[in-house]
Amino acid sequence: MNNLYKPPHKLSVENLRAGLRDMNFWKEIYHVMIQEGLEYSYLTNGLALVLLRVPYDEPGTLYYHLCEPDMEIDPNDDWSFERPLTVIARVLCLCLMSFGAPVRDQAWRNQASKKLPVWKTSFDHNRSQIPEIELQQNPPSSEYSPSESSGRTASEYLPSSSLIESPTQRRRIPTRSRAQCTPNTMERKDSPDPDMEPGPGGRKRGFSQVTSSPSSPSVQRSARQTEGQQNERGRYQHNAQFCTQQCLLGLQRGGTLDDYCPKAELHRQGGSSKQHLIDAKGLVRQIKQQLDENLNRNCTPMGGCGTSGAPFKITCTAYGYTVVGKGTTSCRWNEVKREADIYRILWRAQGLAVPVFLGTIDLAMIYFLEGAGRIRHMLLMVWGGEPINKLEDFESIRHEILRSQKKIRSLGVLHKDLRLDNML
Structure with a gap:
């Protein structure tokens, strides 16, 4: 699961409510959900939450649900806090649902990325084009209706002119609001098997702390059998x-x-x-x-x-x-x-x-x-x-390090980054 935080001075609750109708906020986090194969995510400004879901067999559809705990919880109602309406309860619920939703495989991500349109703009860029006086104004018709009475609605978003479109393809990208979050009960279908590039808004993502479970030895299997x-x-x-x-x-x-x-x-x-x-x-x-x-x-x-x-x-x-x-x-x-x-x-x-x-x-x-x-x-x-910086007895291999350095130099190569992290 991924989350995107926008501080209230950049994205107020009032603008968040009104903005959901035009769906101008979601491009960045939606991009991450597709690229990292996530089903659930959420957007928050610290005061409100927007819960998000991309169905497995409908990557072009983004379900959203707006939550405003301050509006939904009645401090005078003793039973109000026992209902799952607080920020912690909402996020915990989404986390639990995420645990049961496997990360989509690389084939799904590639197919989705090829089919979906691409934006060249970002939230911060779009916001910078709006006069400051307009940002300080409350949007019209921004009254909030709690989720219990909001019912189920659906809306469609027509991308702006910054969208790069295929000459043969011009279609709306559906986005749907949901009154509640429910676990995905759809069965996953096997998809046929069909750069660091700038992320949304020109952001480049660096290599850092890629986590993975360490591999463990396995017993040899017969010829031509995949080990897994x-x-x-x-x-x-x-x-x-x-x-x-x-x-x-x-x-x-x-x-x-x-x-x-x-x-x-x-x-x-x-x-x-x-x-x-x-x-x-x-x-x-x-x-x-x-x-x-x-x-x-x-x-x-x-x-x-x-x-x-x-x-x-x-x-x-x-x-x-x-x-x-x-x-x-x-x-x-x-x-x-x-x-x-x-x-x-x-x-x-x-x-x-x-x-x-x-x-x-x-x-x-x-x-x-x-x-x-x-x-x-x-x-x-x-x-x-393994990197030698994990060894307790470093002195025992000092001779081998010097021997390797000498061999590399003898072939005309000068290694300029001889850190322990780079030695195995």
Whole structure:
């Protein structure tokens, strides 16, 4: 669930009531709901709440419900506070409903984003165009009717001229008010599998604190079987173990399989060969084709992202190779793809001082990642291990750090960001 706060001096309760008729407020938070696959959200100015819901099978429809606790609760009525009308009760109810509404998958987000129109304006920009004297005036006919007597209404919003329209498509975007919030009882239908870009109003969202549950080891499965399972809540868990450095170094250089790799049997495809059945270029092609068809399985954010990219765990379904994908947005790709050139220069140091690098891919679909934006590109490499800043005995590996630095310098590369966070 997401929430958007607008202070009362920017969005008064009176303007909020009247503004719901024109629906000029919702573009920003609606954008976030679609991009992050959320069913519920709310807007508040600290005095009033607008509860929001986007149905799974109607992404172009936004249900809203205005709540004004100060108007709905009678302090002289002892029973008034026992009804779920306070701000805490409203938000708690919405949170509980959100817990039962799974986040929409990447296919749903991509399909919705392609079909829905796009605005280039923002709340603050629209507000700045209104004379200050008008902002201080109370809108006409702004009397509030409590939700119990408001009944069910529906309205439609015709976007302003700032809307970018398709030449073949000109339609109204429906928005509907609801007298009460009820849990979604519609069954979710499977959707067919069909950058960091500026957000609403030109805001750019940075990479920061992308959260994800840590992956756990899993028991090896038979060849061609995807390593993943549904947990008790019906959500997919990506349990595959990473391949070893030696395994993917052999893949990259035409060497033999690493018997110590936890995925060795999957790589053999049930045979007894000591050789890899594909090469590094073939693996990169397999992963790209797989992700272009479905971003929801075997591609999982790992958390702890850096300043320019977010790490993903990616498993090649056909051969079982599990690698790290450093995902980034289109606006950062020119910066990040330079790393690929550095890895090629450090080819002789791969697997020794730096991770084994496999290649780059451009995604056909967008991976919408909370806190990072629209992931469109990836670097594929071997999992290098945990950051050494987590080690208690740092002195025991100081020699290895100096050895790696010396190896990198000998190949003509000067690393200018040798922080512990960047060492594995």
